[in-house]
Structure formats: structure tokens, C-alpha cells
Amino acid sequence: MAGHPDAHHHHRIQEDTGNDGLNRRGFLECMAWVGTGLLWTVSGGILSSRRLAFAADEQIPRGSFSFVQISDSHIGFAADANRDVTATLQVAIERINALQPAPAFLLHTGDLTHGQKPGEFDTLAEHLKSVAPKQVFYVPGEHDVFADGGKEFLARHGRGLVGNGWGSFDYQGIHFIGLNNVADLKAGGLGTLGDGQLEWLERDVAGLSSSTPIVVFAHIPLWAVYPAWGWGTDDGERALSYLRRFGSVTVLNGHIHQIMRKVEGNITFHTAMSTAFPQPAPGTAPSPGPMKVPADRLRGLLGVTHVSLVPNAGPLAIIDSTLA
Amino acid sequence: MTTQEHHTSTAYAWRAAAAGAAVIVLLATPAPSRAAQIEAPMPMTRVAKIEGPQVTIDNFAFNPATLTIPAGTTVTWANQDDMLHTVTAANRLFSSKGLETGDVYSYTFTTPGTYTYFCSLHPRMTATIIVK
Numbered sequence A: 001m002a003g004h005p006d007a008h009h010h011h012r013i014q015e016d017t018g019n020d021g022l023n024r025r026g027f028l029e030c031m032a033w034v035g036t037g038l039l040w041t042v043s044g045g046i047l048s049s050r051r052l053a054f055a056a057d058e059q060i061p062r063g064s065f066s067f068v069q070i071s072d073s074h075i076g077f078a079a080d081a082n083r084d085v086t087a088t089l090q091v092a093i094e095r096i097n098a099l100q101p102a103p104a105f106l107l108h109t110g111d112l113t114h115g116q117k118p119g120e121f122d123t124l125a126e127h128l129k130s131v132a133p134k135q136v137f138y139v140p141g142e143h144d145v146f147a148d149g150g151k152e153f154l155a156r157h158g159r160g161l162v163g164n165g166w167g168s169f170d171y172q173g174i175h176f177i178g179l180n181n182v183a184d185l186k187a188g189g190l191g192t193l194g195d196g197q198l199e200w201l202e203r204d205v206a207g208l209s210s211s212t213p214i215v216v217f218a219h220i221p222l223w224a225v226y227p228a229w230g231w232g233t234d235d236g237e238r239a240l241s242y243l244r245r246f247g248s249v250t251v252l253n254g255h256i257h258q259i260m261r262k263v264e265g266n267i268t269f270h271t272a273m274s275t276a277f278p279q280p281a282p283g284t285a286p287s288p289g290p291m292k293v294p295a296d297r298l299r300g301l302l303g304v305t306h307v308s309l310v311p312n313a314g315p316l317a318i319i320d321s322t323l324a
Numbered sequence B: 001m002t003t004q005e006h007h008t009s010t011a012y013a014w015r016a017a018a019a020g021a022a023v024i025v026l027l028a029t030p031a032p033s034r035a036a037q038i039e040a041p042m043p044m045t046r047v048a049k050i051e052g053p054q055v056t057i058d059n060f061a062f063n064p065a066t067l068t069i070p071a072g073t074t075v076t077w078a079n080q081d082d083m084l085h086t087v088t089a090a091n092r093l094f095s096s097k098g099l100e101t102g103d104v105y106s107y108t109f110t111t112p113g114t115y116t117y118f119c120s121l122h123p124r125m126t127a128t129i130i131v132k
Helices: A021-030 A085-097 A120-128 A151-157 A195-206 A236-241 A295-301 B034-039
Strands: A038-043 A065-070 A106-108 A136-138 A167-171 A174-178 A214-218 A249-253 A260-264 A267-271 A303-309 A317-322 B005-008 B012-016 B022-026 B046-050 B054-058 B061-063 B066-069 B073-079 B104-109 B113-118 B126-131
Touching: A065 A085, A085 A120, A085 A295, A085 A303, A120 A151, A136 A174, A174 A195, A195 A236, A249 A303, A295 A317, B066 B073
Parallel strands: A038 A303, A065 A106, A106 A136, A174 A214, A214 A249, A249 A267, B054 B073, B066 B126
Antiparallel strands: A038 A065, A038 A317, A065 A303, A167 A174, A260 A267, A303 A317, B005 B104, B012 B022, B022 B046, B054 B061, B073 B104, B113 B126
16 A cells, blocks of 8 residues: 655654665555554644544644554454454444544554455455555554464565564654564463564664653553453563653554553553454453444444544544444 | 374364264365254265364363373364464464364374463463373
8 A cells, every 4th residue: 555755754664774765655554553443633742532433523623633543353253243344344444534634644553354364464455445544554463473473464564664563653743653562472471572672662762852742552452451361561561661751652552352541650551442343341251252242232342543633732632433 | 203283274063072082074165153063964075083182262261271191192172262263382383273163273292291382362371281
């Protein structure tokens, strides 16, 4: 998918070269979001979000921009919890396309596919051709890399990324960091970033002023949502330790197929809904398996996230919208 | 290494049988519903008898969590959960593909030792095979 060069993006995306345009563009192609639609408005460096269904009605002030997060599309999933995950993805896309002004770009926070079967990545790409934002940033979920160690994901979306699939870019004064915490998962463990990625992260933000707003996006929550179900990242705290000096840090995750929020100092955590199927709230079911709900309730548990930024006007606005 | 592994990732029907044995029916056609798999005889293109102990996968757990077997035993895992799982050795000695609901995977353990394995999609799911 064709990303277009943007004067506000720069070359923090690749550590081994000073080249700009191509790498910048390449990184933009690398990240997209799956599963959830959340509209993010960045306002004075603080993100806030709202549900997409309401977002279309809201006015975004001049000088601001917004982006959208979707997550956990699970293309290929076809069980009772949702027999047609491409249909719900398409509803999410239509909601995104109704947003005015159009979001600047889209983040997909992983689990593009369910089983990495032939055609699943293609199906997602085909659907996203119709989404209005032409820049899509992807980070992988474990369902995107478990079968082949991430080869196909990186071949499709890894251009400009570092290591096994992480990177950063700047957009209108905000520093965006996409992390991969699903590679080489260990028996008994949670999500993991690994030393190489953590060292990269420390270097990536080292030169930034503490007033730079930071947006981190990754598949598995970086905070311990519910470790008993694997909902956390073993070395997430070390990543956060590099970010605590910043005045505004927003962490956007997927994986748990429901909205959870937490504020910890200057760090705001937010998880997005899936576009495919909901999962139960922590501890409310014997396992985190897909939650079966009556058909007329399903779309109320799926959604997108829209984030808007309004210059000098306080926090980023995060709006989660269901597909209902 | 003389270990062997067997994948059944295509359509099949799985019948539990007494004494820990099971019959795998491999089909050339798409899998019918689980109920139909259990109730109705299927057109068979090939029938393979699976001997030996079984481990079921349900509710994001392997059952039994610990299984002790003599060397040379083939263990068969059957995914009865409504989620994709894998059977993957902690040291990656063996790994199934993604197992959909109803899929099975077998692996023959030839060397004594303790084998920890997990689901590479849900790594909190761990279990152990002890080979005497």
C-alpha cells in the first residue's frame, strides 16, 4: 500500500542509514492496525479517544490531526463467536471512512491474521485498500508470527523496521514508537520485547526533549492487565522506565479484545477492541477464549479507536467506537 | 533422532475410544460440524489408528498437565478448545502447526527425559511429558 512522503515524518525509523524518504515511507507501510477502531485525537500532546460511532459527529479544531487504531482482525477466524470476521472488519473500515476530517493514518496493533494460513494477509490487505487513510502502520501479534517466526509479516510490512519488526516515526511533533512483543514467546511467559529491542528503545528516545509527546503501540499490553491469562509483557516495565521522564506518554495495545484503561503518572494505557470477536473480562470466565454473544450484541463489542490531537489544548482525545 | 511427528491439519473426524486409543478418520472433504463428526459415519479416504496416550486441549489448558510414558510412545494431542493452539516444545524440539478445533497432532518420544511444552500462541499454557 502506497504511503506518501510527509514533511513531518522523519528518519528515526531506521538506525543504519540517514536516507529519508524511502525509509520513512517504508516504515509507514509497515504498521497498520487490526481489529479495533479507536479514534485518537492528539491535543496539546495528550491523547484522548472516543468511540468511532460518536467521533464522526465531533468537530476537530484547526491545526489538529487524528489517527485511528484497529486491532485483532483475526482474518481466518470462523467460529461461533463470529462467523464472518471480514464483514465486521468492513464495518470498521466504513466507520473510519465516515470520519471528517479524515484521520492522518491508521495503526493496526496486531493479529492481522488468525492462523497465518495462505491468503489471510491478502484478505486483510484487500479490505484495507478501501480505507481512507493511505498510511497504515502495523505491528505484529502472536497470531501473525507463530507459524513462521514472522517471515511473512516482515516481508509484507517490515520495510524500514528494525530487528524483528519495530520502529519509530515522528508526526507533527509527536514521537510514535511501534514495538514487537510477540516474537519468540517462551513457555510460561508473557509478551516479551527482548534486550535488543529495549536497547534500541533507550537509544531511540535518548535525544528527545522530555516535552515530546510519545505514543507507543504494540500488540500485547505493556502493563500487567491479567498475567494469569497472559495479558502483560514480561519486560514491559523496563520499556516504560525509558519513557517515564516524558510529560505525555500514551500506550496503545490490542490482544485482549476489549477496552481497558489505566493512568499511571504521565503514562496513559489504553487497549482497543477487536474487529473480529470479543474476549471476556479478566477472571470472568474459565479461560480467555472467544466470547460468544447473541448476534445482535456482537457489534457492540467490536470497534475502532480514534485519537485526535489538538495543539496546545490538553491531552490527546481517545474515542472508542463500537461497530453497533 | 528417530522421533516422528504426524500432523492432521486437514479435515478429519476424531472418535474417542476406550483405553486411551482413538481412531482418526481423514477426510478429503471439508469438516462437518463437531456434532456431525461424532454422530455420523464419514466417507473415508484413509483410516489411521492412533495408539497410545492422548492429551486433550480445552479451556486454554493441556490435560493431563503431566504425562509419564515409556520411551518409544506416541502421544496424540487433540484440540477440543474453541481457539487455535499449538503443541510446541519449550526448546522447540517439536512443534505442531496451528491446531484448529478438532485437529490432532502426534509426536513419538524415543529418548528418556522430561519434555516441557507449551502453546506458542498462549505461552501460559504449559505441560510436561516425562519419558522413562
